[in-house]
Amino acid sequence: MKFLREFGLGLVYIILLPVLLAVLLIVGVVMVFVWIVMFFKGCIRFFKGDSFFAPLPEDEQVEKIKAEELRRKTEPENPTPAPTQPAGPSQVYVQNNYYQPQPGQPNGQIPQNPQQNLPPFQQGYPQGYPQQPYGNGIPQQQPYPYGSGIPQQPQHPYGNQGAEQIPYSEPAPETDPSKMIEVNVTEGGKEE
Amino acid sequence: MRHYVEFALSENDKRLLFILLIVFLIIFLLLGLIGVLIRSVSKVFSKRIDYEIHEAVTNRVITTPEQLKKYGIAKNNRLFFKQAIPPFLILAVSLLMYLIYSFATGIWAEDYFGHFSSLLYTWDWGDPENFAEFWGLTLLRRWPPLANEPHFVAEYWGAYILVPLWLTAIGYYLIIIQAYVSRAMMLEKRTHTVFEKSLEDFNYFNDKKDAPAQDAQSSTEKK
Numbered sequence: 001m002k003f004l005r006e007f008g009l010g011l012v013y014i015i016l017l018p019v020l021l022a023v024l025l026i027v028g029v030v031m032v033f034v035w036i037v038m039f040f041k042g043c044i045r046f047f048k049g050d051s052f053f054a055p056l057p058e059d060e061q062v063e064k065i066k067a068e069e070l071r072r073k074t075e076p077e078n079p080t081p082a083p084t085q086p087a088g089p090s091q092v093y094v095q096n097n098y099y100q101p102q103p104g105q106p107n108g109q110i111p112q113n114p115q116q117n118l119p120p121f122q123q124g125y126p127q128g129y130p131q132q133p134y135g136n137g138i139p140q141q142q143p144y145p146y147g148s149g150i151p152q153q154p155q156h157p158y159g160n161q162g163a164e165q166i167p168y169s170e171p172a173p174e175t176d177p178s179k180m181i182e183v184n185v186t187e188g189g190k191e192e
Numbered sequence: 193m194r195h196y197v198e199f200a201l202s203e204n205d206k207r208l209l210f211i212l213l214i215v216f217l218i219i220f221l222l223l224g225l226i227g228v229l230i231r232s233v234s235k236v237f238s239k240r241i242d243y244e245i246h247e248a249v250t251n252r253v254i255t256t257p258e259q260l261k262k263y264g265i266a267k268n269n270r271l272f273f274k275q276a277i278p279p280f281l282i283l284a285v286s287l288l289m290y291l292i293y294s295f296a297t298g299i300w301a302e303d304y305f306g307h308f309s310s311l312l313y314t315w316d317w318g319d320p321e322n323f324a325e326f327w328g329l330t331l332l333r334r335w336p337p338l339a340n341e342p343h344f345v346a347e348y349w350g351a352y353i354l355v356p357l358w359l360t361a362i363g364y365y366l367i368i369i370q371a372y373v374s375r376a377m378m379l380e381k382r383t384h385t386v387f388e389k390s391l392e393d394f395n396y397f398n399d400k401k402d403a404p405a406q407d408a409q410s411s412t413e414k415k
Contacts, residue, residue, distance in 0.1 A: 010227025011220075017227075028369045031272060035280065038273050053270055058248045058263050065251050 238378035307351035
């Protein structure tokens with residue numbers, strides 16, 4: 001069906017072929033002169049040092065738009081500032097607190113409620129202070145809220161009990177089996 | 193009183209009529225196919241103008257049909273200029289050859305196409321014995337005898353060079369002109385379609401969301 005339609009249109013073209021040929025001849029003759037004029041205009045421009053064809057204003061605008069798009073792609077619109085380093089040297093101090101066993105408790109056993117041994121006025125923490133389950137002795141890293149790089153140790157309610165601040169160094173994992181002691185702990189926390 | 197005309201065809205007339213029918217059918221088919229070819233070639237040529245004006249239109253640089261037409265004509269002319277360089281170069285070379293040949297021989301007017309036909313088959317179409325009258329039509333009765341077989345004549349070397357150059361340049365130029373006209377027609381079509389405001393699928397009572405003026409009017413009335 002489509003072929004028949006095309007065929008019919010083809011016949012129409014053939015019927016109109018004399019008109020088409022006449023149009024082609026007229027346009028052909030006119031375009032010879034147009035070509036010659038364009039040739040001489042282009043030659044004059046070329047020997048003046050310009051491009052052969054004068055740039056069209058629409059093309060110039062398109063080039064500007066494309067250049068702008070390219071610039072937007074290569075440079076981000078809101079560049080994120082580089083992260084600033086703190087002014088001073090950043091040092092991390094780790095406070096190693098060791099649990100001091102109370103007399104009468106087995107080694108390595110953690111008291112269930114260490115505050116019960118404290119005087120009544122020292123039991124409990126000030127309001128708003130994070131609860132420490134083991135009272136004194138067990139270090140607990142607090143997330144630092146201000147981000148200055150130097151960790152601030154929260155003020156201990158019971159004072160500094162022998163804590164020593166040493167510069168942080170990456171501890172090497174203990175892998176030598178001769179230095180390791182095998183401790184068997186039964187239920188109840190007693191050594192076998 | 194009625195008059196009857198006796199209409200009888202001889203066997204020879206029937207054969208001739210049958211052959212005539214077949215010839216007309218073949219010519220009809222061939223013409224249709226040539227028309228299809230012209231149409232499809234024009235379609236292919238016309239697509240080039242879309243490529244030329246695409247960026248300016250899609251980047252919204254062109255805002256009016258008049259601007260599009262002016263820009264499209266400029267682009268079409270430039271493309272024509274570039275495409276027409278080869279045929280014009282061929283013509284320039286042929287002109288140079290003609291000048292050299294004419295200076296060399298001293299003859300400035302020759303039947304170049306006649307000389308070139310010595311390389312072609314030619315038949316004697318002028319003999320009236322080869323034609324017959326059939327219902328007022330002059331039809332070919334038999335194929336005319338061969339008048340010339342292809343043969344090379346050394347003196348015609350100028351025609352053997354010049355005529356092919358001219359035919360090539362003219363054919364090439366005609367194809368380029370056809371492409372130019374096809375692009376011009378497509379440009380004319382685009383100037384109407386690119387800025388077309390169609391109300392084909394619009395209905396005033398159905399498409400309420402497309403009527404902000406009406407909404408604005410109703411809201412002011414409420415106030």
